[in-house]
Amino acid sequence: MEQRRRQQQQQLHNAITTLIIIIINFIIFAQSQQPQQGFVSIQCCAEANFTEQITNITYIPDDNWYPDKTSCRDTKHGAQRKSRIFSSEYNNCKWCYTLPTRINGVYLIRATFPLKNASPDSFFKVSIGATILARVNSDSKPYVEAIFKSATKNYTHFCLVKGKGKAFLSKMELRPSHQDYVKKNASRVLKLLDRVDVGNKESDIKYPTDPYDRLWRAHSYHDPTVNYISSSSSSYNGNITIADSMLPPPQVLQTALTHKERLEFYYKDLDEGSHDYNIYLHFLELNNSVRSGERIFHVYINNEKKQEIDILATGSHYLATFLNFTAKGTLNLTLVKAPNARLGPICNAYEILLQTYSGHEEMNEDEVNAITKVKDELVAENKDNHVLQTWSGDPCLPLPWHGLSCEAFNGTLAITKMDLSKSRLAGPLPPSMAELIHLKELNLSSNRFTGTIPRFPASSMLISLDVRNNDLTGNISWSVSDISHLNILYYGCNRHLHERLPQNKSNLITDDGKCNNSSSSHSAKAILIGTIAGGILLVAVVAGACFVCLYRKKPKKFEAKGHTMSKNAIYSVSSTEDVTAKSISIQCFTLECIENATQRYKTLIGEGGFGPVYRGTLPDGQDVAVKVRSDTSTQGTREFNNELNLLSSIRHENLVPLIGYCSENDQQILVYPFMSNGSLQDRLYGAASKRKTLDWPARLSIALGAARGLTYLHTFSERCLIHRDVKSSNILLDHSMCAKVADFGFSKYASQEGDSGTSLEVRGTAGYMDPEYYSTQHLSAKSDVFSFGVVLLEIVCGREPLNINRPRNEWSLVEWAKPHIRNSRVEEIVDPSIKGSYHGEAMWRVVEVALACIEPYSAYRPSMSDLVRELEDAFIIENNASEYMRSIESFGGSNRYSIERPIALPNPIPAEPSPILLQPSPPQPR
Structure with a gap:
């Protein structure tokens, strides 16, 4: 039974x-x-719709997004196996497909690339909305797949973001997917690594x-x-x-x-x-x-x-x-x-x-609508304009359209700057520009615009407006009279523009409507202007030559003598007497106070070797950065105590001060002032949300500030204090862009007579490490100098010190830049974002001193005091050149210029192999 x-x-x-x-x-x-229900299937460059026999899925061409067939290439046999190739002369460039989605719907997206045709050293990135999904190169998988949740809009942007070389796409597929994938995720986008039928x-x-x-x-x-x-x-x-x-x-x-x-x-x-x-x-x-x-x-x-x-x-x-x-x-x-x-x-x-x-806020919907209208109005008159052809996808994310800059306002992104100067645009100025109420700077100069300037509302935040060298008409007073923040207005070279300014704008900085760059019908006036300009130019050149001769020093030869810091009209140099070496009061916070200040560690702003860093606000209203040691930290109690003891006894305007600490319930926490402008690394090549272009004078100022901070450490209390981890991510920028050296957990006093002089633990970061220190384990202040030389190269080149995703000969910034400098090809390594906007002599001062810093043997490197002197000279040359160029700019001269000259090399020294930067031992660098 x-x-x-x-x-x-x-x-x-x-x-x-x-x-x-x-x-x-x-x-x-x-x-x-019902294979088509919710499916979007795109085959790039297809001649017409077609249905795959195996899957019965119908694919459509991408003509609605990119109708130009000249960018199509054959990648396989058959009309349905073509690929679209994307390229542009502009750096800030992306190519986007706007795909229909439901609000809060969950989707699978898959993009296929013809990688066999890819150049070995080229790459591009793929994004969904604001999220960078993957970096694609010849070594990548042939497709990228992700599952994402469409947030607050009924569309999603899928973009190829320009990297190096061309971007390419063969096929793209969008499919409805499961809500369960995103239910337990804070992340809106999940990138597929593998899906296996075991x-x-x-x-x-x-x-x-x-x-x-x-x-x-x-x-x-x-x-x-x-x-x-x-x-x-x-x-x-x-x-x-x-x-x-x-x-x-x-x-x-x-x-x-x-x-x-x-x-x-x-x-x-x-x-x-x-x-x-x-x-x-x-x-x-x-x-x-x-x-x-x-x-x-x-x-x-x-x-x-x-x-x-x-x-x-x-x-x-x-x-x-x-x-x-x-x-x-x-x-x-x-x-x-x-x-x-x-x-x-x-x-x-x-x-x-x-x-x-x-890491991005969403863009303000009103801003999106306004800039979309601006684009449509411009395209109507400029169908083949190359700048407008790059305007696709989200205007700000994951990087802004060419000519735009964006900032956060009340939790959303808004457009704050538009520079379309010299963009070969014609037709009436789009009235919808006035709807971009967060615009602070608008430059439309040197185009062929007609019509009237749009009337900006009183709510507009516009500070600077430049419409020079167009063919505008109407009353400029009517257009700008309501803008309360307007400080700068340039409107010259508009023959038919009524030039009377509004009475309430008497303090405006203007060009008075003068046309300095156009040919005048009055030859006498032209001759007079030419004579004056030529005279000023001749005097300036002579004065500049004398000035350069006065300040010029032999390349790469540095005096060992100290340098007396002084003040000048261009830049105020702090005296070392302004800082204190006395004991400094450091607050001891309770763990409850830390948790309240950070709202229980709500806002993560970074993470380092010590642990995560959170933003907080103390009861007195001061914004702070709270660094919490994690259980998996590579640093421990020794580094915690080291930083606490050091910062309890030193203060300098170019060193990040310690406000307080917490050591309770096995928690080790350090509290610093919040640096609102992030790190130098963020600004140069960090995440897109943090990266902002630094002009050359700003970079020089940051380099000089960091050098002064390190000089103070090296000369502190008659005993040299060595930082041991100098790098761009440890140079922070406060609200006024003042550079402050941070992270002293590995700092150590230099050896004195009787010490062994050998460090048992080599500390530092790959790409910045002194090869002599690495190989001999002998620590000296010149180790910091080597690392600072790498930072100077980062400032000049705008590139990370070590990147194995680049071609093999470009992995190391030092090894890549060194031969270019020695062969007088500095222009080939300068960050493209600052090309043509620096004084050549100032640039040469910096690259020469950087080359001296990265000498393999420490005996050939300058001291930090020598570095400060050289950077001060470069800063003075740059700023005086800026004053001079502004003085002749009104006469139509070029705004900047560069000088190339051969570099004097030192006597040859025995070659020493560089350390293997990625080698894990011995010993292990951080």
Whole structure:
């Protein structure tokens, strides 16, 4: 009787399972009959719509986005296998496809690239909205896939962002996806790393087998002790809940891998740095004879136990589990048999996705509408204009349109600057420009605009307006009379413009409507202006030559003598007597006070070797940066105490001061003033949300400030204090852009007589490390000098010190820049954003001193005091040149110029191999 009862139960289970499989297959079949529902399928450069035979999906050309067929290239045989190539002369450039989505809808997007045609050293980036999704080069996967949630708009921008060389795209697919993917995620965009049908060793599974067009990669496991098992739709016993919306297709679940002890899946090429990942594991018990408690196993991620799995414990044969984890570069997913289990682990499928964060606010909707109208009005008169052709996607994100700058206002982004000067634009000025009420600067000079200047409302924040060298008409007084913030107005060279200014604008800085750059019909006036300009130019050249001769020094030869700091009319130099070496009061905060100040660590603003940094506000209203040591920090109590002790005894305007600390409940926390302009690294090449162009005088000022801070450390209290981690991310900028050196956890006093002079631990950051210190472990102040030389190169070149994603000969900034400087090809390494806007002599002073700093032997390097003197000279030359150029600018002269000259090399010294920058030992640099 008992055996008969079991047979009846078995038959009932099989019947239920068969019915469930039939229902699932029916749902899939029904969905496959409507392949176009919610699908957007684009084949670039296709001649017309076409339907793929295998999938029955209809693809459309991308003519509605980019009608120009001249940018198409053949990448495979057949008309449907073309690719679109994107290129532009402008650096700030992206090419976007605006795709229809539902607000709060969840979508899968997949883009395919013809990588075989890619140049080895070229790259571009891919973004969804404001989020940079991936960097694409010849070594990348042939496609990028992501799952994202469409936020507050009924469209989404998919963009290719210009990097180096050309960008290219073959195919793009948008599919509705599961809400479950984003329910447990703070991130709006999840980048797919891998989706694996673990038990399948034949071929990939995709649409229409998977109605959501997920691609399940077949997994070929080479361990002979691992068993592949499979089951047909009618042979395994289990029930699957249809409500499981992330359920893989039956063909995926009907195969699995199993092992008597452990299954292991390893990934070694995850994104660099610490990132958050999601993993979705799918389990289906395929053995009908297994009972609950017999197959129990543990899930480990990077040797950390995450979960215990008993598939049948819930009464279902199917179990899906979601895990969130943080990893740095590698992932080891291991399923291990539990000690009390009879059977080893089983796995049917898994998905791994990277959480990505944009770090950007959304753009103000009114601003989007206004700038869109401006674009439409400009395009109507300038259909083939190259600048306007780059205006696609979001106006501010992930980088602004060419000629625009954006800032945050009340939690959203707004356009604050528009520079369309010399853009070959014609037609009436768009009236909708006046709707951009957050605009502070508007430069439309040197175009062919006609019509009247739009009337800006009283709410406009416009400070500067430049409409010179156009053909405008109307009354300028009517256009600007209501703008309360307007300080600068240039409107010369508009023959038909009524030039009477409004009476309430008597303090405006203007050009008085004068046309200094146009040819006058009055030849006498032209001769007079030419004579005056020529005379001034001759006097200025003579004065400039004398000035250069007065300040010029031999390249790369530095005096060891001290330099007396003084004041001059151009830049105020602080005396060392202005700072104190006395004991300084440092506050001791309670942990409760820290938590209240940071709103329980609400706003993360950065992360370093010590730990995360949060923004906070003290009870007195002071904004602070709170640095909290993490459990996984590479720095410990020694570094905490080191920084606390040092900053309790030193103060200088170019060193970040310590406000207080907290050492409670095993927490170690340091509190500093909040530096509102971030770090030098952020400004030069950091995240797009932090990166802002620094002009050359600002860069010189920052370099000089940082040099003064380090000079103070090296001459502090008659004993040299060595920073040991000088880098651009440790040079912070306050609200007035004053440079302040930060992070003294590794700082150490220089050796004195009787000391060994050898540091047992080499500290520093790859790319900045002194090769002599690395190889000999002998620490000196010249180690800081070498690192500062790398910072100077970053300031000149706008590039990171070490980037293995570049071509091999450009990995190291030092090794790449050095031969260019020695061969007098400085223009080839200067940051493109400052080219043509610096004085050549000032630039040469900086690159010469940088070259001296990065000498392999410390004996050939200058001291920090010498550096300050040279940078002061460069700063004076630059500022005097700026005053001079402003004096002749009104006569039509070029606003800047550069000078190339050969560099004098020092006597040759024995070559010394550079340290292997990425070598982990010995010893391990930070």
